[in-house]
Amino acid sequence: xxxxxxxxxxxxxxxxxxxxxxxxxxxxxxxxxxxxxxxxxxxxxxxxxxxxxxxxxxxxxxxxxxxxxxxxxxxxxxxxxxxxxxxxxxxxxxxxxxxxxxxxxxxxxxxxxxxxxxxxx
Amino acid sequence: xxxxxxxxxxxxxxxxxxxxxxxxxxxxxxxxxxxxxxxxxxxxxxxxxxxxxxxxxxxxxxxxxxxxxxxxxxxxxxxxxxxxxxxxxxxxxxxxxxxxxxxxxxxxxxxxxxxxxxxxx
Numbered sequence: 001x002x003x004x005x006x007x008x009x010x011x012x013x014x015x016x017x018x019x020x021x022x023x024x025x026x027x028x029x030x031x032x033x034x035x036x037x038x039x040x041x042x043x044x045x046x047x048x049x050x051x052x053x054x055x056x057x058x059x060x061x062x063x064x065x066x067x068x069x070x071x072x073x074x075x076x077x078x079x080x081x082x083x084x085x086x087x088x089x090x091x092x093x094x095x096x097x098x099x100x101x102x103x104x105x106x107x108x109x110x111x112x113x114x115x116x117x118x119x120x121x
Numbered sequence: 122x123x124x125x126x127x128x129x130x131x132x133x134x135x136x137x138x139x140x141x142x143x144x145x146x147x148x149x150x151x152x153x154x155x156x157x158x159x160x161x162x163x164x165x166x167x168x169x170x171x172x173x174x175x176x177x178x179x180x181x182x183x184x185x186x187x188x189x190x191x192x193x194x195x196x197x198x199x200x201x202x203x204x205x206x207x208x209x210x211x212x213x214x215x216x217x218x219x220x221x222x223x224x225x226x227x228x229x230x231x232x233x234x235x236x237x238x239x240x241x242x
Binding site for chain 1: 232
């Protein structure tokens with residue numbers, strides 16, 4: 001598919017990177033908060049669309065990661081969007097619990113302050 | 122820095138990938154809309170913090186990219202956040218114009234429909 005038709009067309013044709021992945025941003029559909037950033041491969045994307053629950057590709061474990069399969073903190077898909085050149089996904093979800101393995105609601109629990117230090121809010 | 126102190130500490134110590142980059146999600150601070158996904162290197166991050174305007178690393182042009190420097194569509198930094206393992210940034214901005222090179226407000230102007238096709242809203 002040409003770059004132009006990938007940008008303007010209605011055909012889903014993700015531009016997988018050299019590892020077969022696209023970046024995925026997951027937000028809380030109700031609040032807009034960015035919960036986490038992860039990756040999907042073709043199998044994870046298909047499983048997410050088929051089941052209505054977020055599936056990712058775990059780069060550390062090198063396996064499909066059904067979010068919440070063990071913790072119960074699943075993410076119900078509200079909407080899945082794709083960017084202009086189809087190399088990034090935006091997944092809007094209703095989370096059943098914390099997104100972060102630390103127990104925080106979002107992985108982005110710290111802001112960078114003016115002096116460059118990190119602060120929780 | 123250990124993985125544990127990177128997650129719990131107050132010291133900014135990004136986990137740069139093998140290209141010296143971290144993923145960056147940029148949202149509209151007023152609406153929560155995801156505008157774009159890009160990358161920063163250490164220079165782009167420092168310039169963003171120093172100037173209060175979004176700077177990225179352009180992987181296609183292999184150069185620092187001061188967003189809006191030519192188009193006028195700058196992004197004023199409202200807040201910069203970092204995730205648990207410090208390999209992703211969340212940049213909340215007030216955009217002066219469209220984020221996308223197509224002229225769309227956000228690069229994520231298409232949703233993936235139930236049948237797998239793409240639809241603009």
